[in-house]
Amino acid sequence: MPAPPAIAIHDITKRYDGAASALAGLSLTVAPGESLAIVGPSGSGKSTLLNMVAGLDRPSTGSVTVDGVRVDRLNETAAAKFRRARIGMIFQFFNLLDDLTVLDNVLLPAQLAGTPSARARARADELLGYLGVARHGGAYPGRLSGGERQRVAVARALMNRPALLLADEPTGALDSVAAAQVRDLLAAVNADGQTLLLVTHDAALAASCASRTVELADGTVARDTHGSVARDAETTAACGTDGSAVGGTGGTVTGGPAPVSR
């Protein structure tokens, strides 16, 4: 029996008053554990699509079902609780809180979810350490470089080991070394069974992490390629260049639904 889809989007449109539709009759199904790259020109609706999936916004028409829950019908409270429990989101523009330290920013989702503080602290240290920003834990985001902020945003999104990770240009501000680190991390997350929705302009990222690529144009799916455009051979969840990053530190850090023991 096929598992129910992790995400089932049926014919959604999104219209902001006055403007043309940001999304126009888009349908999309994502299987559990799948890793999906979303590409497309600027303004094609990629960020809007992620917002719909996260329940941050509601479609004008159509339905969005995530893990069997109609997120487009959740009220604000239920949507917040749903995000807290299931979804990690890396924003295109980081969206860190300027008044909180890096550590407090990363801890926030765990604190809202009620994770015991010692466990949350250990988890945050682990993520920040892996991403190479541990020494900035006590600093405020205003002092960090763009790339450092992006890594903090990644750490925050992974804090609650979300079953679904939504990443909007997670490597947009990173140099190639840091980008590779994030790429490995995402690959490891996906390898642990977490579903991954990845918006990117970075062909390397799409190639190495995604088993499927969806191209948006004018708010609808223009092309849907099972299997990476660049590497047809890989069709399963095996995201990543090789197994080392996954089995190494990455496995420990991501520690998905079935955490890898040390």
Place this chain on the structure above:
Amino acid sequence: MNPAGPLARVVLAGVGRRRAQASVVALTTLLAVTASVLALGLIAGSRAPFDRAFAAQHGAHLTVQFDATKVTAARLAATGSAAPVAQAAGPFPVAELRPRIVGGPPGLPVGLGLPSLTVVGRNQPDSGPDSIDQVAVIEGRWATNRGEIVLDPDSLPPSLLGARLQLPDLPGAPVLTVVGLAHSAGGSARAWVAPDALAAFVSRDVPAGLQMLYRLTAAGTENAIDSGRAAISAGMPAGAVTGTRSYLDVRAGALVRTAVFTPFVAAFGVLGLAMSVLIVGTVVAGGVGATIWRTGVLRSLGLTPAQAAGAHVAQVLVPATGGVGLGILCGNLLAMVVFDGSAAAYGAVAPSVPLWVDAAVGAGALALVAVAALLPALHAGRRSPVDAMRLGRVPRPGRGRWAGRLAARLPLPRPLSLGLAHPFARPARSGVLAVAVGFGALGVSFAVGLATTLDSIAADNSRDEAGEVVVSTHVRVAHGPKSGAAAPGPAQAPVAAGEVADAGDAADVAKVIAAQPGTARFFTSAHAEVYALGIVGPVTVTAHTGDSSWGARPMISGDWFRGPGEAVADTRFLDETGAGIGDTVTVTDHGVSVALRIVGEVFDLDDDTVDLATDETSLRGLDLGLAVDSFNIDLRPGTDLVRYVDTLQDALASHPAVVRANLEEGSEVIAVMDALIASLTLLLVVVAGLGVLNTVVLDTRERVHDLGVVKAVGMTPRQVLAMVLTSAGGIGVCAAAMGVPAGVALHHRVVPLMGTAARTGMPRAYIDVYGPVAAALLVLGGLLIAVLGALVPAGWAAGTRATTALRAE
């Protein structure tokens, strides 16, 4: 193209786009102006109520009563041409009568005896626009036939209109109906009837009198009045003048009464003004960041700095002008309501808000708004447009982070600890919020304390003398009638020497009272005048027999006297003699002295005579010829008052005694003050709430992006609400914790000042009106102001969609 065109469009667009801020500016100026007009109007309007009423009524400087058997009406009419007399009216028939309520509308205390009233026969309240003493009819109409009477309601039981009054002193005990209520500013009479009515009623039993009213060419000083009095009575037989009254004495009494309330009205006025200035200033200057940014953009588009600043000021002045106009209207309407209630308290002529108050408050408010708007705009004008845009957009982060770290360690849910830390990140804004709440808490604490003080003063002084029932008599206690004792004023019953009964009578009356079922206890009071060292003129001493301690007036310090040789005195007596508690003072009469030890200071608000009270036995050494004026009786619980009064009156039928129920009177003045306190407090609280609202609106608008982020990572709307309310509430509690003690301190300063104005000290009980529970509740009140003010913007913050917030960058 006309440059005013686009500029006007920019201004209107600014007003339209920032509708929330425009309405807050309009509403705040409205309330601030209302409060200021009311406060200033009250101060100005209540300044000289007596003088205004006296001038309006063209009151008599001198009222003189003559013995009709010793001078003729024609002789009296001739006094009008005496040199110092500018204008005269009369003679009018006059008599001192003690009416008794025998019927009327339901609710009246039937059977109740009223105090002795000066009743004058007059055809009409005034006889033309220039006539003397144009009595103001407050309610109802003038008495036109024999069965009608008009009363001055001052210090009489309320709602006497329609009552039927019997005059037992007159032959046949006629009954009259109260058809109107009226007031003479100069105090020429307390009741009026048709002239022929009085002529018909008055018999030989009651001394017939004639009243003359005079306006003098010079009436500014006591001396001028005295020489006028001398000129009028020149050449008249001895005893022809039975009483005179100078308007200066009436005025002094009225001034004391209103002077009492001046410190409190002034304190409230200053509070209201300070608060209005503060809140309006912060509301207008509040959007500094946005202002700076906006002027930067406008200038980058080609406006000169002056134009950009002008556009901003105009944009604020549009809603402010609306608020000022409405505020002046509301302030006047509110003042009318308050003044209307106080018409009687101020002497029938209701004051109104002077025009200059409206003009000054309006102009002041607009100037304040303009300056508050201009400062940030000018500040921005000195920078380059790019600088201005950068400066305006980016709030300087990095303040109060220690608080954030500290709060994060608290064992609180994260939204609450975030909320607690937030105020420290924006100290200036939090300061504004704190000041708004602090002033609000100060105002409320002050108001609550003042209302409590006034109410306890009213409760303790609702009876002019002790006891539920008072028997008024004129029975001698000791030997020999004394000539030249207390000269009766027009409001007192004339005491003819022959009326003073034998010494035995006091004991007889006491026996009857003691035997009367329902009597719990009683004592007697007698009044005499003596002299004390250090005081010019006579001192009124009240001599009691029996245990008078249960009827003691409130004590400022010390205790009620306990035995012979001990006495209590009021503040004025102690001030003037320089004596203190424990000191011995010597009182003298006809060269004989007795020593009295002062054991207590009594609270005496409304009497401007110098007072001393002691046991009758203390004064035995003096030959005062004391006559008991009253028996003050305390009833057993459950005794029917009216029945008791009736049966006791019957039992005392053979004695010259009038039994009356000593009803508690609600004080009109205090009722007015209560209404004033309530309305001013409400205004202060709303203004404070608006200050909070505005601050939280601005803050929320700035933080909308951060709010979106916390929601995106899983904070529920309820948690967002809790976070924003915790911020405001935390500041509110701290501000109230400072505002409440400040309000208490203000109360502790103003109440003794009110006492000083009335020339009395204040008992501690009237000052220490705040218990710990009350103080805690007041602090919670501050919290409430903060939370209620923040509720709307907090709800808005909680309700915005996360993506809307995130895009608001």
